Amino acid sequence: MVDRTDDAAWFASQLSDISARGITNQTAMLIRRGVLPAGAKLPTVRDLAYRLGISPATVSEAWSELRHQRMIEGRGRSGSWVTGDTIGPRPARTGTSGLFGSDVLDLSLSVPDTAMLPPLDKALRHAAAAHNLHSYERTPILDSLRQAVELHWPYEPETFLATNGGYNAFYSVVHALIMPGATVAIENPTAMRLLDILEDRGVRPLPVTCDAEGPLPDALEQVLAQKPAAFVYQPRTHSVTGRRVSPARLDELAAVLTGSDTLIIEDDGIGDVSPLPPVSLGRRFPDRVLHILSFSKSHGPDLRLAVLSAPAAIRRQIQSYRSFSSGWTSRLLQEMTAWLLTDDDTRARLAANRRLYAERRAALVTALAVRGIAIPPGDGLCIWVPVSSEQFALVTLAARRIAVLPGSKCAVTPTRHIRVGTGVLSDRYDYVAESIRLAVTGDG
Numbered sequence: 001m002v003d004r005t006d007d008a009a010w011f012a013s014q015l016s017d018i019s020a021r022g023i024t025n026q027t028a029m030l031i032r033r034g035v036l037p038a039g040a041k042l043p044t045v046r047d048l049a050y051r052l053g054i055s056p057a058t059v060s061e062a063w064s065e066l067r068h069q070r071m072i073e074g075r076g077r078s079g080s081w082v083t084g085d086t087i088g089p090r091p092a093r094t095g096t097s098g099l100f101g102s103d104v105l106d107l108s109l110s111v112p113d114t115a116m117l118p119p120l121d122k123a124l125r126h127a128a129a130a131h132n133l134h135s136y137e138r139t140p141i142l143d144s145l146r147q148a149v150e151l152h153w154p155y156e157p158e159t160f161l162a163t164n165g166g167y168n169a170f171y172s173v174v175h176a177l178i179m180p181g182a183t184v185a186i187e188n189p190t191a192m193r194l195l196d197i198l199e200d201r202g203v204r205p206l207p208v209t210c211d212a213e214g215p216l217p218d219a220l221e222q223v224l225a226q227k228p229a230a231f232v233y234q235p236r237t238h239s240v241t242g243r244r245v246s247p248a249r250l251d252e253l254a255a256v257l258t259g260s261d262t263l264i265i266e267d268d269g270i271g272d273v274s275p276l277p278p279v280s281l282g283r284r285f286p287d288r289v290l291h292i293l294s295f296s297k298s299h300g301p302d303l304r305l306a307v308l309s310a311p312a313a314i315r316r317q318i319q320s321y322r323s324f325s326s327g328w329t330s331r332l333l334q335e336m337t338a339w340l341l342t343d344d345d346t347r348a349r350l351a352a353n354r355r356l357y358a359e360r361r362a363a364l365v366t367a368l369a370v371r372g373i374a375i376p377p378g379d380g381l382c383i384w385v386p387v388s389s390e391q392f393a394l395v396t397l398a399a400r401r402i403a404v405l406p407g408s409k410c411a412v413t414p415t416r417h418i419r420v421g422t423g424v425l426s427d428r429y430d431y432v433a434e435s436i437r438l439a440v441t442g443d444g
Contacts, residue, residue, distance in 0.1 A: 008043040012051035023062035031071055031082055040082045042072065068202065091196035093409040100403050105428070107421040108405045110239055110382040112273060116353050117300045118346045120336065127335035138328045140319060141307065144338040149293070149307050155282030157291065157309030161318060162329040166269045166294030166306040167193050170232075173265060173290055174201050176321035177314065178229045185228040185262070187215045189240045189384075189410040189417070191269060194232060207412035208233075212376050214245030217252040224256065230263035235281075237274035240410045240419055242361070242378025244276055254284045266291045270380050272298035273423075275354045287311055295337055297381065298350055305329065305337050357381060361422040367433035373440060381423035385436060386416060393418050393439035400435045 014035075015026050030036045042048075045063060049056040063080055066072045074080040100106045132139065141162040149160065163169035170193075178184065180202030186194065188207035198205050206228055209219040215233055224231075233253075235245050245253070257264065264281055268274075271294050282289040294306040310318070322328070340346045358379055365375045365383060375383050387393040390406045397404055397418075407417030418439070425432065 008047035008051045011043050011048055015052065018052045018054050018058070020058045020061040020065070023059060024065045027062065027066060028069070028071060036082050038082050042080045042082070044079055068200075091193070091200070093192035093196050103401055105402045105425075105432070107425060107432070108403045108419075110380070110405075110419065110421050110423065111301075112297050112353070112357075112381065112423050113426070116349075116356065118340060118343075118349050120300065120303075120340075123336040123339045123343070124332075126339045127332045130331045130335035133331050135331075138319070138323070139331070140315065140328070142331060142334045142338065145307065145334045145341075148338045148341040152278060153293075153309065154278040154280035154291070155286065155289075155309075157282060157289075157311075158286065159310060159312045159315045161308045161310065161315050162334050163292075163306050163308055164326060164329055165296055165301075165304045166267065166271075166292055167197065168304075169292045169294075169306045169308045170194060170265070170267060171197050172318050172322055173292075173308070174198060174203065176318045177263065178203055182229040183226055184230045184232060185220065185223040186232040186412070187234065188412045189407065189415065190232070190234070190412075191239045191267070192405075192409045194267065195410075195412065203229075205412045210241075210243075212243050213249040214243070215249070215253060217249075217256050220253060221256045224260050224262060227260075228262055230265050231257065232265045232267060234269065235266050235279045236268050236276050237270040237380040238378070239269050239380065240382070240407075241376075241384040242380040242382060243376060244274075244378070245279065247279075250279060250281065254281055257281070257285065261288070264289045268293045270297055271295055272350055273354065273357060273381065275358065275379055282309065290314065295340075298353075299337065299340050299346075303333055303337055305333050357423055360425050363429045364420070364422055364425060364433060367429045368436060371433055371437040373433075373437060382419050382421045385418050385420055385440065387418055387440050388416065388442070390416055390418065392442065393436075396439040396442075397435055400431075400438075402432060402435050 014030060015023055017026060045056050045059045049059045063072065071083065072080045073083045131142065141160045145162060146160050163172060174197055178201060183204045183206050184198055185206045185208050187210050195205060206223045206226060208215045208223050210216060220231065237244055264285055266280055266289065268278060268291065280289060280291050282291055290308060290310045292306055292308050295303055361379065361383065368375055375385065384407070390408060394404065394406060405419040407415045407419055410419060420436065
């Protein structure tokens with residue numbers, strides 16, 4: 001073990017390839033081998049560059065990539081140090097989600113009740129006879145699935161694409177269409193995985209302030225002045241706050257977006273759990289709207305399926321990017337989803353589930369209202385609760401064996417909220433509400 005890993009002369013002697021990529025790879029190897037243990041301080045950019053006889057910008061680029069990979073932290077005069085030995089990026093928000101014991105009421109996730117999801121046995125038997133099954137042909141979407149989704153799609157898009165879930169769709173869109181270093185306008189708060197994906201791509205999110213009706217037009221207009229590559233928002237039920245974009249607000253956002261050429265990415269992650277009809281700006285901007293509808297919350301996460309609509313040229317770009325990985329989405333899963341979307345029993349179950357989720361959310365909201373805590377109108381699988389201190393709220397709820405999500409994971413700018421899942425909360429409403437009151441007020 002080396003005593004002084006921040007010694008620039010020693011460090012330079014360990015590097016045979018002094019390109020930015022070479023410094024990145026060889027430093028990562030030293031970390032993985034334990035030569036640079038967690039906590040080890042690294043030489044300053046200037047000192048190492050001097051020893052190697054290269055530009056400080058080259059070392060800075062290598063350090064930046066290692067920070068992106070979550071292997072080092074720090075910058076500037078305070079220097080950098082090793083934080084871990086895992087090669088590869090880790091989601092800053094999703095990757096730090098907790099695993100809780102069976103005695104903990106886990107309300108940290110905004111997810112459906114798995115007992116209420118539609119059964120898949122009949123759909124699977126039907127899908128076993130899917131057309132062209134086991135073919136290596138990269139079919140963007142099966143005709144059966146396209147026909148099923150276009151019946152209720154909020155506009156008439158040029159093309160559809162089946163993807164391996166909603167976040168896979170967003171990941172593919174971001175990597176296929178948005179360059180590292182670009183900016184993206186995104187409503188604040190938003191789904192934490194969307195922020196993780198943008199960060200992984202090296203994209204800087206520009207927060208757009210929201211109110212009870214959705215993104216504020218003035219806030220979006222200010223952000224659009226910075227020429228973001230895309231604007232990302234959730235048009236139907238919001239996965240964090242439970243609110244929706246009102247029809248009037250949608251018109252106002254359309255007026256603001258008319259003066260730009262920014263891509264518009266619509267994330268309908270709650271999907272058909274929402275009691276609201278699907279909406280989109282696609283009728284106004286068919287040449288630059290990408291609408292993503294996920295079926296995980298409504299039909300089951302193991303379907304791993306979402307459908308994306310986009311102009312044909314943009315779909316080709318996304319499909320080309322996907323050629324480096326999955327290439328296409330399983331025909332079995334596509335055919336299963338198509339069957340579920342047209343099955344009367346499944347549709348009846350989804351309608352019953354929507355009523356159940358609304359009742360569960362309303363029961364907790366009512367119990368909180370009795371205790372003087374008002375939650376704005378909304379629907380979906382969670383509530384968004386303002387608190388004086390996130391840390392105090394988390395600790396207080398943990399002491400009462402309840403886990404929730406800190407709101408800061410869902411926000412670009414500092415916030416003081418907690419997100420409480422309601423989809424799996426079938427009883428104990430008064431206990432949870434009283435626990436939240438203690439977390440909010442601090443009263444004993």
